[in-house]
Amino acid sequence: MAVQVWVGEIPEHAQEREAIVALARELARLDELFLILANFTVGGQAVDLAIFKRNGGFVIELKHCDGRVVGGVNGKWQVIDANGEVHIINPGRRNPYNQVISYFYRLSNFLNQHRTDFLSEHRAAEVDFRTCKRLVVIAPFIHPESEVVLDWKVDLKGLDELPTYLVTTVSSEIDLTEEELLAIPRLLRCEPWRDVNLLVGEPAPAEPATLAELQGRTAALPQARPSFHLLRNGLLVLALLLLALTGLASGLFSSPGGPAPSPTATLAFPPTPEPRPFPTPTPQTAQVEQAIARNSAFADGEVVVTLRWVAFSSDRITLTWALENRGHRSVRLPLNSRNIAINDNILNAYLVEEGLSRPPVLVARPGERVEGTCTVPRPISPDAITLTVRVLGEPFEEKHVWVLNVPGRE
Numbered sequence: 001m002a003v004q005v006w007v008g009e010i011p012e013h014a015q016e017r018e019a020i021v022a023l024a025r026e027l028a029r030l031d032e033l034f035l036i037l038a039n040f041t042v043g044g045q046a047v048d049l050a051i052f053k054r055n056g057g058f059v060i061e062l063k064h065c066d067g068r069v070v071g072g073v074n075g076k077w078q079v080i081d082a083n084g085e086v087h088i089i090n091p092g093r094r095n096p097y098n099q100v101i102s103y104f105y106r107l108s109n110f111l112n113q114h115r116t117d118f119l120s121e122h123r124a125a126e127v128d129f130r131t132c133k134r135l136v137v138i139a140p141f142i143h144p145e146s147e148v149v150l151d152w153k154v155d156l157k158g159l160d161e162l163p164t165y166l167v168t169t170v171s172s173e174i175d176l177t178e179e180e181l182l183a184i185p186r187l188l189r190c191e192p193w194r195d196v197n198l199l200v201g202e203p204a205p206a207e208p209a210t211l212a213e214l215q216g217r218t219a220a221l222p223q224a225r226p227s228f229h230l231l232r233n234g235l236l237v238l239a240l241l242l243l244a245l246t247g248l249a250s251g252l253f254s255s256p257g258g259p260a261p262s263p264t265a266t267l268a269f270p271p272t273p274e275p276r277p278f279p280t281p282t283p284q285t286a287q288v289e290q291a292i293a294r295n296s297a298f299a300d301g302e303v304v305v306t307l308r309w310v311a312f313s314s315d316r317i318t319l320t321w322a323l324e325n326r327g328h329r330s331v332r333l334p335l336n337s338r339n340i341a342i343n344d345n346i347l348n349a350y351l352v353e354e355g356l357s358r359p360p361v362l363v364a365r366p367g368e369r370v371e372g373t374c375t376v377p378r379p380i381s382p383d384a385i386t387l388t389v390r391v392l393g394e395p396f397e398e399k400h401v402w403v404l405n406v407p408g409r410e
Contacts, residue, residue, distance in 0.1 A: 002027055002028050002029065002030045002031060002032065002033060002034065003024050003027040003028045003030075003033070003034045003035075003036065003200065004033070004034075004035050004036070004182075004185075004192065004197060005020060005024050005036045005038065005192070005193040005196045005197055005200075006035060006036065006037045006038070006040075006185040006190035006191060006192055006193065007037075007038050007039055007040065007190055007191060007193045008037075008038075008039050008040025008041055008188070008189065008190050008191075009039050009040075010039070010193070011038055011039045012039075013064075015064040015139065016038075016039075016048075016062060016064070019062060019064070019139045019140075019159055020036060020038055020049075020193075020196065021196055021199065021200070022159065023036065023159065023162060023163070024036060024196060024197075024200045025200050026163040027163060027166070028200040028201055030167065032053055032054070032167070033053060033054065033178060033181065034051060034052070034053050034166065035051065035052045035053070035181060035182070035184065035185060036049070036051055037049070037050045037051070037052070037184075037185055037188065037190055038193075040188050040189070040190050042106050042107050042110045042188060043106045043109075043110055045102060045103065045106040045107075047059070047103045047106070047107055048060060048061050048062050048099075048100075048103065049061075049062050049137075050103075050107060050132075051166060052181060052184055053166070053181070054174075054175065054176050054177070054178065054181055055170045055171065055174055055175055055176075056132075056133070056166070056169060056170045056171045056174055057108075057129060057131070057132035057133070057171050057174055058132060058133045058134075058135060058166065058169075059100060059103050059104045059107055059108075059132050059133070059134050059135070060100065060103075060134075060135045060136075060137050061096045061099045061100040061103065061135070061136045061137070062137050062139060062159075063089060063096055063136065063137070063138055063139070064138075064139045064140075065079045065089070065138050065139070065143070066079070066081055066082075067079045067080050067081035067082060067087075067143060068080045068143045068145045068146050068147075069089075069138060069142065069143060069146040069147075069148055070146065070147045070148065070388055070401060070403060071089070071095060071096070071097070071147075071148050071149075071401075071403050072097070072148065072149045072150065072290065072401055072402055072403050073097050073149070073150060073151055073290055074095075074288060074289075074290045074402070074403065074404060075095065075288075075386060075387075075402070075403035075404040075405055076088050076089070076090075076091075076095055076345075076385070076386045076403060076405055077089040077090070077095050077096055077097075077148075077403065078345055078386065078388070078403070084347065086345045086346060086347065088345065088385065088386070096136045097136060097150060097154055100134050100135065100136055100154055101134065101153065101154065103134075104132060104134045107129070107132070108129040108130045108132055110188075111129040111184070111187075112128065112129050112130065114187055115127060115129075117183075117187060118180055118183035118184075118187060119180060123180075126173070126175070127173060127174055127175065127176070128173040128174070129174065130173075131171040131172045131173045131174055132171055132174070133155065133169060133171060134153060134154045134155065135154065135155045135156070135157055135162075135165075136148075136150075136154060136155075136156050136157075137156075137157050137158070137159055137162055138156070138157070138158050138159065139158070139159035140158070140159055140160065141158035141159065141160045141161075142156070142157075142158040142161075147390070147399065147401045148401075149292060149400055149401050149402075284311070284312050284313075284407040284408060285309055285310065285311045285312070285407070286309070286310045286311075286312070286387075286404050286405060286406070286407050287308075287309060288307045288308060288309060288310060288402060288404050289306065289307075289308055290306065290307055290402055291304050291305070291306040291322075292304070292305050292306075292400050292402075294396050294400070296327060296331060296395050296396055296397070297397055298327075298329065298331050298332070298394060298395050298396075298397075299325055299326075299327025299328065299329050299330075299331040299366075299395060300327045300328040300329050301325075301326050301327025301328050301329075301366075302326040302327060303323070303324070303325055303326065303327060303331050303364075303395045303396070304322075304323075304324040304326065305321065305322070305323055305324075305333060305391060305395065305396075305400070306321065306322040306323075306324070307319065307320075307321060307389060307402045307404075308320045308321065308322055308371070310387065310389075310404055312379070312380050312406065312407060313379070314379055315377070315378070315379055316375055316376060316377050316378065316379065317342075317350060317375070317376040317378070317379070317380060317387075318373055318374075318375050318376075319340075319342075319352075319373060319374050319375075319376075319389065320371065320372075320373050321333060321335065321362060321371065321372055321373070321374070322369060322370070322371045323362045323364045323369070323370050323371075323372075323395065324364065324368075324369040325364035325365060325366055325367065325368055325369070325395075326366075326367070327366060328366055329366065330363060330364065330365045330366070331363070331364055331394070331395040332361050332362065332363050332394050332395060333361065333362040333364075333372075333391070333394060333395050334360070334361045334362075334394055335352065335354070335357035335359070335360060335361065335362060335372055335373070335374035336352055336354040336357065336360065336374070337351045337352045337353075337354070338392070339391060339392050339393055339394060340352050340374060340389065340390070340391060340392070341389075341390045341392055342376060342387065342388070342389050342390075343387075343388050344380065344381055344384035344385075344386065344387050344388070344406075345384060345385050345386045345387075345388075346381065346383055346384060348381050348384065350376040350378065350380075350387075351376060352374045352375065352376055353375060353376070353377050356374070356375035356377065357372065357373065357374040357375065358372055358373050359372050380406055384406050384409065385405070385406055385409045386403055386404065386405055386406060386409075387403070387404050387406060388401060388402070388403050389401070389402040389403075389404070390402075
């Protein structure tokens, strides 16, 4: 009994169903018990995916992306496909980073509030579900030229990398017995996805245990809802069997150099919004305030670069930067087109004019924080929705990315 799949509702999209089956087949080969909980609701918040083992919990936002992914903590995420077309992930909604943070708080708070429903008072004091890990998972794998910059709160993994991560990663304050672990999906009112469990060779989970059986009390765990009629539908069983036979599910775990994903597993994006004119010629400002902190060989220590503001007007775009030096040597941030590259979501390039930068090069001595601006002497395209800003070198040794929304283009 290495894996069990539970659902609140069967996932609507084929790519998500295929990814869950593929992941379940990989985990089914292991001795450790993993619970995959998919498409359930907690506190009014729909959660994409959560995975639990006896010493770990994982809250996951799952995305199928056929192409290069660009994104960060703030702003919209983009997928650039093989034809160079740009698609926005989650148009009109939070980006994947903010989605998984929202999932995490709802789920961890709910489980902590209900710990005593399936743990003794002593055991409940030792378990904290706020130590669950947070991940954005890209299926079938992360394109090698992707540029996604996240902070310590969220990890980024390809679906092909996920089984190894789940096996090797633990949560510091989660240590459950198998009975306690199996109480979690029932507490969340999930049901076994029996057809998938049978497909991967796992027996159906036993009938719900009562709280009296778990901790000597008379109350019972919340009972699962009636079984879905869809689960008994022979067409679904046939579809899943065909999926296994054709190898679509296992194909999700192919490496980037392996066979190309099946056309049936592509992500369906909404059409590109109709071009809209820039709403006003007066300046509009996007507040970014996204800091990237990295160790820099130039400074012999940590350096923090913050894109603070981006102001849009009828004839220019102005970016405000902050450079903080926590190292031991002076460090530079050249504010020119050789070090700063800017593109919008429809691949227009915006060149920084060095003569308009104030100062041309930001220089911070050890312990110092300085600010400056650089300017693009042209307006944003009326069709642009997002802007991607890259620092190509100094003060770091590698490229770093900021993504922001253009004001008024939601």
